[in-house]
Amino acid sequence: MGKDPSNIHEALQLRQETNLLRTLSKNFSGSDFISNDYLGFSKLGLLAKNSSNASGSGGSRLISGNSEFIEETEKKIATFHKGDSALIFNSGYDANVGLFSCVPQKNDLVIMDELIHASIYDGVRLSYAKHYKFKHNDVNDLKDHLERHKGSFDNVFIAVESVYSMDGDEAPLKEIIKLKEKYKNVFIIVDEAHAIGVFGRGLCAGLEDKFFARVYTYGKAMGCHGAAIVGTKELRNYLINFARSFIYTTALPDHAIANISIAYDLLKENKQQPLLRTNIDHFLEKVKDIPAFIKSRSAIQCMVLNNNKKVTDLEDKLKKKNILSKAVKSPTVKEGSERIRFCLHAYNTKQEIDTLVKVLKAE
Ligand SMILES: Cc1ncc(COP(=O)(O)O)c(C=O)c1O
Known part of the structure; x- marks a missing residue:
């Protein structure tokens, strides 16, 4: 293999040192609060x-x-x-x-x-x-x-x-x-x-x-x-x-x-949409007393934790409980507005949502 230009190595090293290195994950088994397949058309094999x-x-x-x-x-x-x-x-x-x-x-x-x-x-x-x-x-x-x-x-x-x-x-x-x-x-x-x-x-x-x-x-x-x-x-x-x-x-x-x-x-x-809406409503009811959530009626629900360490720690903690979520760090979002993002789906069960919220409430 040939040699890469030095700036490639330096840029990656900087990302590593600042804990911002992006890597590709493969393991997506667990309660899905991460994918964008909100209605389950893909996951449920409908297409x-x-x-x-x-x-x-x-x-x-x-x-x-x-x-x-x-x-x-x-x-x-x-x-x-x-x-x-x-x-x-x-x-x-x-x-x-x-x-x-x-x-x-x-x-x-x-x-x-x-x-x-x-x-x-x-x-x-x-x-x-x-x-x-x-x-x-x-x-x-x-x-x-x-x-x-x-x-x-x-x-x-x-x-x-x-x-x-x-x-x-x-x-x-x-x-x-x-x-x-x-x-x-x-x-x-x-x-x-x-x-x-x-x-x-x-x-x-x-x-x-x-x-x-x-x-x-x-x-x-x-x-x-x-x-x-x-x-x-x-x-x-x-x-x-x-x-x-x-x-x-x-x-x-x-x-x-x-x-x-x-x-x-x-x-x-219109079979899947009501299931998604029911799950969004259920989630919103459960998290209504967590002020860190950004107001949203959509399938995207974000809890702002204000720093990169807190969001990655919570993401890891959830992963250990088999719950998939996404820590959104700065500089992807502004410093101080780092958040953990949950995507809700038509196929999430109430039990999955309740388990997730229990972990969040313990934060
Ligand atoms: C608001 C918005 N527009 C466009 C895109 C890009 O869409 P695609 O994933 O089909 O390239 C995305 C996906 O991340 C998005 O969130």
Whole structure:
């Protein structure tokens, strides 16, 4: 083997010394409070048994990887989310990077929530647009940004997540819409990754025409892979022409598309959602007297413990009791807001939840 550049070794060593080294785990047996399979579509085998063709797509969508089946599925997605069109990407990461790198231009501004997902931030950084972050869920701070830059840019894009992945709380979508309507050429983009399936069609449901684009990812409650951007037909054509993460990659194979399509059928059946909601309600009732929990109605519940050691110790303690959770450390989150994250699922039992809460109450 050849020799690696010295900076690789130094960077890893620094991570090791500061207890921040990321490693890949393999053992995921135990009570699942860690995966994003909120509705259990994947774990309960509701998708895989229906998928047939396991071969690759053989090319990018623009060369040989397109099919009637993908386009039919995109129409189904657009209809479900009450949009004019949908375009499937290979992952939520690809969708956000593609969208945010090609839509905002040199004379545009992107204002995003400070907790915005890395995929959006990476996309924005690839664009030539200027960008700022506003304080998490703070509509007044967002307003200050809009006021400060009024008239200075051709277009302004506001980027939010309907449910935030590290907090589980929701963006104040209605207030953001009200604010946006006071300005010209302001467009809202919402990432619905953690809302689809957990809150029916997502939190944009009923407000569809207020958003320029919505991103639905399929690796969370939908239990499969991929993502779709829902917007106008013109936006779809634009992305096909300019979104590099769409253009320069092999299309998802048919079995992945089939799973997306089946996941939508399962959503319509609405069998798993009430089970998840019952578990969320049960969990919230049990932890209502633990003030360290961030207020959340979603499947993501976080207990803030304020330092990296405390969260890793609790994660280890839970692991010893066969409970899987995730310590979210700084710098992934701000120093002082380190937390342990629990993802709730339709398939968690009441006993699992009660056992978890018992450990938390002993903290
Ligand atoms: C808010 C949000 N957007 C996008 C993504 C990326 O989605 P995917 O896992 O499909 O790449 C994630 C996943 O971590 C996410 O939490």
